[in-house]
Amino acid sequence: MKNRKYFAMWALLGALMLVAAACGDDDGGETGGGGGTSATGGVVDCAADEFGCVEVQAGEPILLGGILTISADTAYLGTDAQHGVELAIDYLDGTFDATPGQLLGHDVEFQVEDETGTGGVCSTDGGQAAATAISAAPDVVAVIGTSCSSAALGVADQIMSDKGILLVSPSNTNPGLTSEEAHEPFYARTAHNDKIQGAIVAEFVFNELGLTTAATINDESPYADGLAAAFRDNFEALGGTITGIEAVNSADTQLEPVLTSLAQGEPEAVYGPNFPPVCGLTLLQGADIFPAGTVFLGSDGCLETSFVGQVGDPPADYYASSPDTTAFQGGDFYSNEYSPAFKEQYGTQTSVFNAHAFDAANVIFDAIEAVAADDGSGNLTISRTALKDAFFATSGYEGMTGIITCTPLGDCATDVTIGIFKYPHWDVEGGVEPIKPVYSDTKSLDEVI
Amino acid sequence: MGTATEERQERGAQLGRLERLPWRKIILIVLSILIVSIVAIGAFRTLTLPPDQRYAPAAWRDFIVLGVAQGAIYALVALGYTLVYGILRMINFAHGEVFMFGAFAAFFFSDAYERSGFLDANPWASIAIMLVVAMLTSMGVAVLLERVAYRPLRNAPRLVPLITAIGASLFLQNSARGFFGAQTRGFGVPTILDGTWTVLGLTVDRIQAVVLLTVVVAVILLSTFISKTTTGKSMRAVAADSEIASLMGIRVDRVIVTTFAIGGLLAGIAAVLFSMTFQAVDYTMGFRIGIAAFTAAVLGGIGSIWGAALGGISLGLLQSLGPALILTGYAIPSPFQLKDAFTFLVLVLVLIFRPGGLLGSGEAEKV
Numbered sequence A: 001m002k003n004r005k006y007f008a009m010w011a012l013l014g015a016l017m018l019v020a021a022a023c024g025d026d027d028g029g030e031t032g033g034g035g036g037t038s039a040t041g042g043v044v045d046c047a048a049d050e051f052g053c054v055e056v057q058a059g060e061p062i063l064l065g066g067i068l069t070i071s072a073d074t075a076y077l078g079t080d081a082q083h084g085v086e087l088a089i090d091y092l093d094g095t096f097d098a099t100p101g102q103l104l105g106h107d108v109e110f111q112v113e114d115e116t117g118t119g120g121v122c123s124t125d126g127g128q129a130a131a132t133a134i135s136a137a138p139d140v141v142a143v144i145g146t147s148c149s150s151a152a153l154g155v156a157d158q159i160m161s162d163k164g165i166l167l168v169s170p171s172n173t174n175p176g177l178t179s180e181e182a183h184e185p186f187y188a189r190t191a192h193n194d195k196i197q198g199a200i201v202a203e204f205v206f207n208e209l210g211l212t213t214a215a216t217i218n219d220e221s222p223y224a225d226g227l228a229a230a231f232r233d234n235f236e237a238l239g240g241t242i243t244g245i246e247a248v249n250s251a252d253t254q255l256e257p258v259l260t261s262l263a264q265g266e267p268e269a270v271y272g273p274n275f276p277p278v279c280g281l282t283l284l285q286g287a288d289i290f291p292a293g294t295v296f297l298g299s300d301g302c303l304e305t306s307f308v309g310q311v312g313d314p315p316a317d318y319y320a321s322s323p324d325t326t327a328f329q330g331g332d333f334y335s336n337e338y339s340p341a342f343k344e345q346y347g348t349q350t351s352v353f354n355a356h357a358f359d360a361a362n363v364i365f366d367a368i369e370a371v372a373a374d375d376g377s378g379n380l381t382i383s384r385t386a387l388k389d390a391f392f393a394t395s396g397y398e399g400m401t402g403i404i405t406c407t408p409l410g411d412c413a414t415d416v417t418i419g420i421f422k423y424p425h426w427d428v429e430g431g432v433e434p435i436k437p438v439y440s441d442t443k444s445l446d447e448v449i
Numbered sequence B: 001m002g003t004a005t006e007e008r009q010e011r012g013a014q015l016g017r018l019e020r021l022p023w024r025k026i027i028l029i030v031l032s033i034l035i036v037s038i039v040a041i042g043a044f045r046t047l048t049l050p051p052d053q054r055y056a057p058a059a060w061r062d063f064i065v066l067g068v069a070q071g072a073i074y075a076l077v078a079l080g081y082t083l084v085y086g087i088l089r090m091i092n093f094a095h096g097e098v099f100m101f102g103a104f105a106a107f108f109f110s111d112a113y114e115r116s117g118f119l120d121a122n123p124w125a126s127i128a129i130m131l132v133v134a135m136l137t138s139m140g141v142a143v144l145l146e147r148v149a150y151r152p153l154r155n156a157p158r159l160v161p162l163i164t165a166i167g168a169s170l171f172l173q174n175s176a177r178g179f180f181g182a183q184t185r186g187f188g189v190p191t192i193l194d195g196t197w198t199v200l201g202l203t204v205d206r207i208q209a210v211v212l213l214t215v216v217v218a219v220i221l222l223s224t225f226i227s228k229t230t231t232g233k234s235m236r237a238v239a240a241d242s243e244i245a246s247l248m249g250i251r252v253d254r255v256i257v258t259t260f261a262i263g264g265l266l267a268g269i270a271a272v273l274f275s276m277t278f279q280a281v282d283y284t285m286g287f288r289i290g291i292a293a294f295t296a297a298v299l300g301g302i303g304s305i306w307g308a309a310l311g312g313i314s315l316g317l318l319q320s321l322g323p324a325l326i327l328t329g330y331a332i333p334s335p336f337q338l339k340d341a342f343t344f345l346v347l348v349l350v351l352i353f354r355p356g357g358l359l360g361s362g363e364a365e366k367v
Helices: A002-023 A072-093 A124-135 A149-163 A194-208 A222-237 A256-263 A278-289 A305-311 A332-346 A353-371 A384-392 B002-020 B023-047 B057-088 B095-116 B123-153 B159-180 B206-228 B230-240 B242-247 B252-278 B285-300 B305-330 B335-353
Strands: A029-031 A035-037 A043-045 A053-056 A062-068 A106-114 A140-145 A166-169 A187-189 A213-218 A241-247 A269-271 A295-298 A318-323 A380-383 A415-422 A439-444 B196-199 B202-205
Touching: A043 A380, A053 A140, A062 A072, A062 A124, A062 A353, A072 A106, A072 A140, A072 A332, A072 A353, A106 A124, A124 A140, A124 A149, A140 A149, A140 A353, A140 A384, A149 A166, A149 A187, A149 A222, A166 A353, A166 A384, A194 A222, A194 A269, A194 A295, A194 A318, A194 A415, A194 A439, A213 A222, A213 A256, A222 A241, A241 A256, A241 B335, A256 A278, A256 B057, A256 B305, A256 B335, A278 A295, A278 A305, A278 B252, A332 A353, A353 A380, A353 A384, A380 A384, B023 B305, B023 B335, B057 B095, B057 B202, B057 B206, B057 B230, B057 B252, B057 B285, B057 B305, B095 B123, B095 B159, B095 B252, B095 B285, B123 B159, B123 B252, B159 B285, B196 B206, B202 B206, B206 B230, B206 B252, B206 B305, B230 B242, B230 B252, B242 B252, B252 B285, B285 B305, B285 B335, B305 B335
Parallel strands: A062 A106, A062 A140, A140 A166, A166 A187, A213 A241, A213 A269, A269 A295, A295 A318
Antiparallel strands: A029 A053, A035 A043, A053 A380, A318 A415, A415 A439, B196 B202
């Protein structure tokens, strides 16, 4: 009897909640019907959009989401991108004055979820948790992220595409994300595709350094795996020989046995496009194992401040590849306005991906301006599919990092200049002047695919 | 009628004989033959690879030396697990963080000494100071942990302090992240430890020689302390039966604190050796080595000092030598990425045959 009484009470409460929900005001947020007139004069038919529209009421901010690694070992990557987006919001009024500008008369709110996983680095589990959290916000218009390819590939890109939320990464570089087989329809990136970076590193080692044998060592991340594979393919295509391929876990500290195994092939170069601390450990432990004169290389995952703190004086020659900031399309704008503003507001830049994040945010803002419908009272209606289509239609956009033209598979940085920087002449805190690449080359995606 | 009954009885007798067969033993024998065959075939195929694909003798020597040096550090940390388990029958999962705090304490001194040039000017004094600082810090954290987190739960069911230990581990780890930041720090090593020494015709890195020597001395001192001193005998008495020890006038709480303190001291030594070997300190380092050291303690026989030492060395060798020796023979690409899978497979197999570990009682015990 007592149970029945409680059941009736809970049932009544549930029914009341349902009625309240049905009668409540739809105060902003996602909608599946209705419509409006777009900023460009077109009519937005939300009912026809499989994923509906986002409505932004007058006076409410446009919500931009972020899935970035902002804690633990890979925090440098995510916080750097976060600052790039914040600067883009700042620059909406045309000046870097530490005061956010407005988009279509609305503030832009940037809500970041941390993609750092249980291992203290960005990973699949972190990407899933952050993507689930951010996609639960009904009024999120678009998302900038993820920081790491592992958090996106088959995880965040899928979760966002299933909900029709545009996801633009400033630092995912794994080729698989924009491949025919794996690309998710709402995923794009302003970061370069590692097929380009791998090709340029291979050319540097083979043509510039004149080395004909190399070994690769990569951790379990799709970033490291994809980049090492791109290097091997290009190095062998140039006529080089790969003497060994090894994989480690990003949490490993004792790399000596695996390096001893690689040393058996007597490679002249060891390429480890990983993350700290594995990058530094490869150099510190490898310098004692490989013969003097062996060259060590990493890529943009290694080129950051903690490497400098970990390694100190280099025990052997070490190079890292990265987008060449000295060749950015923005040129004067980057050097004279953006970079000083960044340093003034946040201190030293810790990676180059903040520039890609700045571009990603600006292209998203342009896409929003192109498709948002204003009802005349400042209420905006943004069709999710139209926003995605507008973003993917971007062509010839003069971004700070270069000309941005999006392919149907989501690669927007189609012409990329990669520089090879010799340690310690890196553009990070603790780097030593002169900070300029020892080698730089520009390639288009068409050249390497 | 009679024939049918006899047939049923005969079938019953046959089934009875089948049931009486020692199936567990048979399965274990078949399994052991299978494992030994897989290992032997893998090793044979590795060692008989064509000369240009074969590992050089120097590489095998390096694998062994590296494995023993790494295993020695595991052993020092494993001793902390095994001592506490011996006394309290409890797994102190926060012991890895005790190690990590010692490493950070030593790092601050190493960093300052490196900047000032004191590290290379007075290398042995620097190492001694770092050891003392790390030992005291780790001991302090271990004693505090016992006082705050474990002593109030002394009479609680065994699962309660186990969960508390996991909670304490996460608390300490995140506190370290808050205090010291998430970045990996480079650990300064005196230049006197660069290069190699030749010991009995064997060339070993100086740092590895220092690690091995320190661990051997520490284990011998600990073993002597446990077997010869009054406090050591009290520890053994409490480990055997804490209630009777208490009735005999032994102050159990003091013995338990001493046990945690000794575990902390050893973790502090391990922290300096580990940091000098791998030149990296970060807030997650305790968790990673904690798992390895706990595995070593179980492998060797948890509760046994020499078991922890043997387990540590075995684990280090398995991780260093196993992938190269066994997996290369099966042409598995990038064999070292399976290092942990291979190591834990071996652990499971050892425990199937010897549930108490290599030097344990041979019987399984519920933790």
